[in-house]
Amino acid sequence: AQSVAQPEDQVNVAEGNPLTVKCTYSxxxxxxxxxxxxxxxxxxxxxxxxxxxxxxVKGSYGFEAEFNKSQTSFHLKKPSALVSDSALYxxxxxxxxxxxxxxxxxxxxxxxxx
Amino acid sequence: EPEVTQTPSxxxxxxxxxxxxxxxxxxxxxxxxxxxxxxxxxxxxxxxxYNNEISEKSEIFDDQFSVERPDGSNFTLKIRSTKLExxxxxxxxxxxxxxxxxxxxxxxxxxLLVL
Numbered sequence: 001a002q003s004v005a006q007p008e009d010q011v012n013v014a015e016g017n018p019l020t021v022k023c024t025y026s027x028x029x030x031x032x033x034x035x036x037x038x039x040x041x042x043x044x045x046x047x048x049x050x051x052x053x054x055x056x057v058k059g060s061y062g063f064e065a066e067f068n069k070s071q072t073s074f075h076l077k078k079p080s081a082l083v084s085d086s087a088l089y090x091x092x093x094x095x096x097x098x099x100x101x102x103x104x105x106x107x108x109x110x111x112x113x114x
Numbered sequence: 115e116p117e118v119t120q121t122p123s124x125x126x127x128x129x130x131x132x133x134x135x136x137x138x139x140x141x142x143x144x145x146x147x148x149x150x151x152x153x154x155x156x157x158x159x160x161x162x163x164y165n166n167e168i169s170e171k172s173e174i175f176d177d178q179f180s181v182e183r184p185d186g187s188n189f190t191l192k193i194r195s196t197k198l199e200x201x202x203x204x205x206x207x208x209x210x211x212x213x214x215x216x217x218x219x220x221x222x223x224x225x226l227l228v229l
Contacts, residue, residue, distance in 0.1 A: 036220070043120075043205060043222040044157065051215060090157060100209070101147055101170065102218060104157040 002027045002093045006105035013081045014113050021076040021108045023091030032094035033074040034102065035065055039087045047089075050074060061085070081112045116140045118208050118221035126227045130195050135224045137189040137206030145209035147218060148181065148191050150174070150202040157205065163189065196228045 003026045013019045025031055035047040048059025055067045065076045076089060088109050092102040119138045127133050139146055148160040161171040163181050178200075180192045193200055203225050207218040 034217075044207075044220040046217055046219060049217060092157075095159075100216070101159040101162055101172075102149075102157075103159070106156045 002095055002103045004033075004091045004093050004103060004105040006089075006091055006108045008108050009106070010109050010111070012111045012113060015083055016080050019078050019081040019085070019110065019112070021089050021091075021110060023074045023076065023105060024072050025074060025091075025093050026072065027093055027096065029096050031067075031072075031074075032096075033065075033067065034092040034094070035059065035063070035074075035076050036090045036092060036104075037087050038090065038107075044090065047076070081110075083112045083114050086110055086112045116208070116210060116219045118206055118219055120204075120206050120221035120224050122224055123222065124225045124227075126229065127196055129198055129228055133193050133196055133226060135191045135193075135204050135206075135226070137191075137221055138187065139189055139206070139208040140210060140219065143208050143210055145216075146181075146183075146189050147207040147209070149205045149207060149220075151205065151223075152199075152202045160191075160204075193226075196226075198228050201226055201228045 005024045033050045036044040038044050047063050048057050050057045050067045058064045063078050067074050088107050090107050091105040095101050121136045146163045149157050151157045159172050161175045162169045178194045182190050203223045205223045206221040209216045209218050
């Protein structure tokens with residue numbers, strides 16, 4: 001069975017500082033990993049994904065994520081946080097069977113402090 | 115980003131009533147999903163729909179739920195007799211890309227409140 005864990009419910013970071021939102025996963029087989037962002041009263045927006053290839057994946061709005069197979073992690077990072085990055089971030093893993101639906105983590109609320 | 119649209123944005127209904135949530139997918143893409151997010155909780159998979167048939171469903175998707183593609187473009191989720199615990203945000207998603215390279219793009223969601 002697939003699952004993802006986001007160990008932090010809340011992350012606070014000062015504007016301009018680097019940010020990290022953590023995600024660990026559990027899958028049988030090769031992982032297909034995703035990050036989505038949810039702004040208040042909005043839907044889920046795709047940020048980036050890892051399917052194969054380079055362990056460092058670059059995505060939208062300056063975000064990137066590092067796939068680490070030995071640590072089964074896929075942490076989301078940004079070198080310099082903006083106040084507008086404040087949102088709810090979800091890590092997801094794709095089901096390896098059937099319809100390839102996504103299994104989501106519980107989400108991490110990022111607050112960037114001016 | 116490709117756009118999936120959903121209507122209505124909000125719906126309030128009485129317990130026991132039927133609701134129909136609508137999704138307009140990205141053109142010419144045949145794989146659809148419905149997810150829900152109960153307030154403050156994680157996003158959960160409900161059902162996937164491919165080529166006018168349900169391909170997979172979760173344990174949440176019981177007999178009260180159904181999905182259709184009534185006119186070949188719109189994609190609907192029907193809840194026949196709503197319960198209080200059906201109150202949630204419902205998201206439609208469309209899958210784009212070839213196998214193993216695909217991405218799911220989500221609509222803005224419908225917030226359903228059952229009273």
